[in-house]
Amino acid sequence: MENQLFIYNTISRKKEKFESIIPQRVGMYVCGPTVYGDAHLGHARPAISFDVVFRYLQHLGYKVRYVRNITDVGHLENDSDSGEDKITKKARLEQLEPMEIVQYYVNRYHRDMEALNVLPPSIEPHASGHIIEQLEMIEKIFNNGYAYLSNGSVYFDVLKYNEKHQYGKLSGRQIEDLYEYTRQLQGQTEKKSAYDFALWKKANPEHIMRWNSRWSEGFPGWHLECSAMGTKYLGEYFDIHGGGLDLQFPHHECEIAQNIAANQTEGVKYWMHNNMITINGQKMSKSLKNFISLEELFSGQNNLLLKPYSPMTVRFFILQAHYRSPLDFSNEALSSSEKGFERLMNAVKTLEKIVPAQENTVDVENLRNSCYEAINDDLNTPILIANLFDGVKIINSIYDGKEKINQENLLIIKQIYNDFVFNILGLKDEAKNSVENQETLKNVVDLLLNIRLSAKQNKDFATSDKIRQELGKLGFEIKDKKDGFEWELKK
RNA sequence: GGUCUCAUAGCCGAGUGGUUAGGCACCGGUCUGCAAAACCGUCUACAGCGGUUCGAAUCCGCUUGAGACCUCCA
Numbered sequence: 001m002e003n004q005l006f007i008y009n010t011i012s013r014k015k016e017k018f019e020s021i022i023p024q025r026v027g028m029y030v031c032g033p034t035v036y037g038d039a040h041l042g043h044a045r046p047a048i049s050f051d052v053v054f055r056y057l058q059h060l061g062y063k064v065r066y067v068r069n070i071t072d073v074g075h076l077e078n079d080s081d082s083g084e085d086k087i088t089k090k091a092r093l094e095q096l097e098p099m100e101i102v103q104y105y106v107n108r109y110h111r112d113m114e115a116l117n118v119l120p121p122s123i124e125p126h127a128s129g130h131i132i133e134q135l136e137m138i139e140k141i142f143n144n145g146y147a148y149l150s151n152g153s154v155y156f157d158v159l160k161y162n163e164k165h166q167y168g169k170l171s172g173r174q175i176e177d178l179y180e181y182t183r184q185l186q187g188q189t190e191k192k193s194a195y196d197f198a199l200w201k202k203a204n205p206e207h208i209m210r211w212n213s214r215w216s217e218g219f220p221g222w223h224l225e226c227s228a229m230g231t232k233y234l235g236e237y238f239d240i241h242g243g244g245l246d247l248q249f250p251h252h253e254c255e256i257a258q259n260i261a262a263n264q265t266e267g268v269k270y271w272m273h274n275n276m277i278t279i280n281g282q283k284m285s286k287s288l289k290n291f292i293s294l295e296e297l298f299s300g301q302n303n304l305l306l307k308p309y310s311p312m313t314v315r316f317f318i319l320q321a322h323y324r325s326p327l328d329f330s331n332e333a334l335s336s337s338e339k340g341f342e343r344l345m346n347a348v349k350t351l352e353k354i355v356p357a358q359e360n361t362v363d364v365e366n367l368r369n370s371c372y373e374a375i376n377d378d379l380n381t382p383i384l385i386a387n388l389f390d391g392v393k394i395i396n397s398i399y400d401g402k403e404k405i406n407q408e409n410l411l412i413i414k415q416i417y418n419d420f421v422f423n424i425l426g427l428k429d430e431a432k433n434s435v436e437n438q439e440t441l442k443n444v445v446d447l448l449l450n451i452r453l454s455a456k457q458n459k460d461f462a463t464s465d466k467i468r469q470e471l472g473k474l475g476f477e478i479k480d481k482k483d484g485f486e487w488e489l490k491k
Numbered sequence: 492g493g494u495c496u497c498a499u500a501g502c503c504g505a506g507u508g509g510u511u512a513g514g515c516a517c518c519g520g521u522c523u524g525c526a527a528a529a530c531c532g533u534c535u536a537c538a539g540c541g542g543u544u545c546g547a548a549u550c551c552g553c554u555u556g557a558g559a560c561c562u563c564c565a
């Protein structure tokens with residue numbers, strides 16, 4: 001029951017039962033960022049979605065090798081007609097070494113991912129560190145007759161490939177459909193047909209990032225790194241390949257073609273694609289310049305933001321939608337996530353305060369089963385969260401004395417919240433490491449509230465209200481209980 | 492122009508051929524010296540038009556609208 005995981009496989013367009021190729025082991029490759037700018041909300045989505053996949057597979061007892069690459073060469077820029085690559089352009093602009101730019105943004109990417117509580121992958125290979133592997137792959141493709149040389153550049157021969165294989169299999173396209181609207185690109189004349197793509201690009205004189213090869217001094221094509229690095233670290237056939245929906249075509253389609261052309265295997269068993277984050281109904285992306293960086297989100301420094309949102313608010317916001325649905329950004333939505341997340345965290349804290357009874361009136365088994373059912377159904381985190389909120393009602397009712405829980409079930413429900421909230425969804429209590437744990441401050445606040453309690457007992461409400469009010473101004477929330485009080489510090 | 496996806500209450504977002512998703516907001520109640528928190532309750536939707544069906548928001552068709560990909564993109 002607990003490991004009946006079903007995953008929606010893009011290539012079959014169906015939910016399929018997950019069965020790893022090698023028992024108890026999973027190889028997973030996810031397309032990482034191109035490091036020429038700060039990570040934005042859109043980057044958080046695959047990172048978090050596949051972080052949950054990574055966490056859940058481990059929870060199920062799999063030993064997972066998770067590879068997420070860093071793209072630091074090769075991507076041609078949209079508005080540049082010189083065909084220079086993105087990293088190079090930024091470097092010349094700012095008079096820095098290309099690798100200095102790469103390092104700068106990689107560091108910042110790591111910082112943002114850590115804030116979001118995204119676990120680091122097992123291996124994080126750089127495209128620039130795998131030029132040899134990419135050259136070897138081109139060699140294989142070339143020798144198998146699916147590539148041709150033109151002006152020092154090597155192109156993949158899509159028409160040739162399509163004679164025996166189906167180019168467009170992943171994205172459900174027919175090659176004829178592609179023909180009509182293909183844009184006129186620089187270098188088009190070098191290609192035999194419009195949909196051929198570069199495996200190796202000869203570098204222009206001003207192009208700084210370049211490597212020697214038997215064809216020319218140049219750099220690898222845009223789709224090759226994932227094929228080469230995936231194969232190197234996970235083998236020619238591995239379990240899961242993930243990435244954004246926008247990479248489905250042509251990027252992942254080209255990967256499949258390269259894998260078959262080089263190794264006679266598609267390379268991947270389950271293809272998973274996360275949907276986009278939109279803003280005003282339109283995809284958030286660097287090229288559309290409608291993005292909000294994670295740093296801005298956390299600090300509130302962006303005109304689109306009414307206030308800052310904490311990393312866990314952002315994570316919770318993303319998890320409240322299914323990974324294959326589009327998710328629209330809005331301040332209202334983020335704010336509700338913030339409050340909802342707080343409610344969930346409060347219940348988890350309440351759980352620690354519950355004293356078990358002899359009798360039991362709650363059904364925690366049912367709760368646990370519905371949680372597994374949700375996550376097993378193609379990682380349905382919104383349903384999982386809804387179930388956890390049902391549990392919040394149970395927890396609060398117990399704490400209010402309206403329901404009873406025995407020792408055994410209390411341990412189970414604690415386990416459920418620990419597993420699902422922290423280990424699988426990867427949420428964490430952001431207030432945890434703050435003042436509430438600082439002994440001295442805690443004592444001081446308790447002291448004040450004990451004075452207030454005496455004042456209340458003496459019907460000196462002026463004093464008691466003043467204490468509550470002043471503490472409130474400092475961010476403390478006071479909750480009066482039957483025989484005393486509770487408090488917590490709101491950020 | 493081609494391929495495809497989606498249209499759910501004030502907002503965000505699941506799901507389903509017949510039974511309450513959930514969160515946030517609002518309103519009412521319990522509790523409280525007053526609050527807060529918590530709990531309970533109210534409101535209760537599936538773009539429009541046809542069709543299939545005992546029954547459709549869920550299946551089919553059409554219309555309208557939105558989006559993605561076809562070009563770097565998470």
